[in-house]
Amino acid sequence: MCAWAAPQPGCHRDIVTLNDVSFSFDGKPVLSHLSFRIQERDFIGLIGPNGAGKSTLLRLIVGLLTPDSGRIELFGAPADQFKERELIGYVPQKNNFNPLFPATVREVVMSGLFGRRKLFRRVTRQDADRCMDALRTMQIEDLADKRIGELSGGQQQRVFLARALISNPQLLILDEPMSGIDAETQQNFFHLIRHMHQKHNITFLMVSHDMEMVRSYLGEEPKETSGKLSFFVRHSHDLEDCAETDLLHTVRKEG
Numbered sequence: 001m002c003a004w005a006a007p008q009p010g011c012h013r014d015i016v017t018l019n020d021v022s023f024s025f026d027g028k029p030v031l032s033h034l035s036f037r038i039q040e041r042d043f044i045g046l047i048g049p050n051g052a053g054k055s056t057l058l059r060l061i062v063g064l065l066t067p068d069s070g071r072i073e074l075f076g077a078p079a080d081q082f083k084e085r086e087l088i089g090y091v092p093q094k095n096n097f098n099p100l101f102p103a104t105v106r107e108v109v110m111s112g113l114f115g116r117r118k119l120f121r122r123v124t125r126q127d128a129d130r131c132m133d134a135l136r137t138m139q140i141e142d143l144a145d146k147r148i149g150e151l152s153g154g155q156q157q158r159v160f161l162a163r164a165l166i167s168n169p170q171l172l173i174l175d176e177p178m179s180g181i182d183a184e185t186q187q188n189f190f191h192l193i194r195h196m197h198q199k200h201n202i203t204f205l206m207v208s209h210d211m212e213m214v215r216s217y218l219g220e221e222p223k224e225t226s227g228k229l230s231f232f233v234r235h236s237h238d239l240e241d242c243a244e245t246d247l248l249h250t251v252r253k254e255g
């Protein structure tokens, strides 16, 4: 990620660019003139105090809010024309469910496959297999037939992570994904996302208050700051190794 450096070739295509983005709620500025770029295979840790605008920034990127001014591009397309929503997995900060909400865990996870266009599509065997893979990854296969509203906050969080994973996204946007999750599950989850970043080309944008975790993976110092926001960044491989790493990825995909 870098503010308006020249685009780089190879595996560093731009996934998200913000150019001079400002946003306010009811006339109160939250983000002012923010510019940054997330490149393929970056892992961005977004840090800042309560109210700094972290969740607002994520919601702008996923299209739930529109900037007052400035431009956002996703995978090279203006955000308001971007159609391939399945490329982006998003887990918002809070997913509090009414205990009576009728959907099962399996249905909630499966809904991650059905964009608006595919809402009434038949569930195929392949969909069901992908659902089981996502449940297994988050270690919640045993909860598949439970009602989502019956689960604890941490269990619900894992369901939403499985839902974000099922469509095989290229960019995962996670808003404090570890909050409400016990220490052991946090460790497993962190191990999993590191693995996804390093071995599966997934780009991450993650809000976290866990400075120890952020520093251990992304380094001691932020690469950039804007207002009260700090961006800690790690690319998944040494930049000079790109050609070789791309080849390895290609071989693996074909093999």
Ligand SMILES: Nc1ncnc2c1ncn2[C@@H]1O[C@H](COP(=O)(O)OP(=O)(O)OP(=O)(O)O)[C@@H](O)[C@H]1O
Binding pocket: 025, 026, 030, 048, 049, 050, 051, 052, 053, 054, 055, 056, 057
């Ligand atoms: N829907 C809303 N209407 C009005 N103001 C809002 C709304 N959502 C957020 N805000 C305000 O915008 C500012 C930024 O909020 P945001 O949730 O983005 O902060 P954050 O950095 O994610 O905080 P936290 O660490 O507490 O989650 C805060 O002052 C908040 O009160």
